[in-house]
Amino acid sequence: MTDLSAFAITRKWPARHPNRIQLYSLPTPNGVKVSIALEELGLPYEPHLVSFETNDQTSPEFLSLNPNNKIPAILDPNGPDGQPLALFESGAILVYLASKTGQLMPQDTAGRYETLQWVMWQMGGVGPMFGQLGFFHKFAGKDYEDKRPRDRYVAESKRLLKVLDERLAGRPWVMGDQYTIADIAILPWVRNLIGFYGAGDLVEFGQFKEVQRVLDAFAARPAVARGLAIPARG
Numbered sequence: 001m002t003d004l005s006a007f008a009i010t011r012k013w014p015a016r017h018p019n020r021i022q023l024y025s026l027p028t029p030n031g032v033k034v035s036i037a038l039e040e041l042g043l044p045y046e047p048h049l050v051s052f053e054t055n056d057q058t059s060p061e062f063l064s065l066n067p068n069n070k071i072p073a074i075l076d077p078n079g080p081d082g083q084p085l086a087l088f089e090s091g092a093i094l095v096y097l098a099s100k101t102g103q104l105m106p107q108d109t110a111g112r113y114e115t116l117q118w119v120m121w122q123m124g125g126v127g128p129m130f131g132q133l134g135f136f137h138k139f140a141g142k143d144y145e146d147k148r149p150r151d152r153y154v155a156e157s158k159r160l161l162k163v164l165d166e167r168l169a170g171r172p173w174v175m176g177d178q179y180t181i182a183d184i185a186i187l188p189w190v191r192n193l194i195g196f197y198g199a200g201d202l203v204e205f206g207q208f209k210e211v212q213r214v215l216d217a218f219a220a221r222p223a224v225a226r227g228l229a230i231p232a233r234g
């Protein structure tokens with residue numbers, strides 16, 4: 001039986017199945033990337049809810065695994081060389097899971113780098129820009145009189161959606177026929193933008209037909225439907 005007691009995070013979130021990947025998360029667009037990937041891969045894992053209502057993400061136990069106080073994070077008891085591996089940043093976790101299993105990523109080197117390119121594009125562009133748009137459109141920023149910050153993020157989000165739309169033309173998925181971690185990184189954010197943030201009209205989502213098509217295909221996957229609800233909110 002694997003012993004994870006050296007990891008302080010297990011004191012707040014005890015591992016009932018210490019031989020499984022431990023997932024510390026919440027079903028947000030960054031969080032579900034990892035639960036969806038784990039569901040797609042069929043890897044055994046144990047989800048733990050990190051509640052923002054009680055600021056779990058700033059607890060000493062959570063910070064011991066991720067000093068950046070953000071979900072998602074994982075602890076894999078069977079990491080490289082059979083040693084436990086703790087990891088945060090959703091993009092890094094997706095790459096790790098794809099490498100560990102040899103799935104959700106092309107086998108050839110050029111294809112792998114191309115996939116990483118789109119994962120990085122999501123991490124550096126889509127996530128931060130859509131997130132700021134959410135702040136200025138739905139959350140505290142919506143009351144600001146000066147609409148220039150909001151308009152800046154609307155323009156940048158539309159630009160990113162256009163890039164994605166053009167990429168998807170003639171392709172079932174971001175990487176063509178193969179469904180990869182690039183899709184798993186990007187599509188939860190698109191879903192969140194037009195769903196939870198309610199910014200579909202603002203970004204004129206109707207014009208991005210290819211994105212809509214692929215988002216529908218993504219949402220229809222059983223593993224995606226399951227992953228979107230993990231960890232269950234208390």
Ligand SMILES: N[C@@H](CCC(=O)N[C@@H](CS)C(=O)NCC(=O)O)C(=O)O
Binds near residue numbers: 029088
């Ligand atoms: N770049 C990080 C971003 C993670 C992130 O922003 N997580 C948000 C939820 S989607 C969070 O934990 N926020 C809590 C906080 O800021 O206190 C990743 O992709 O893992």
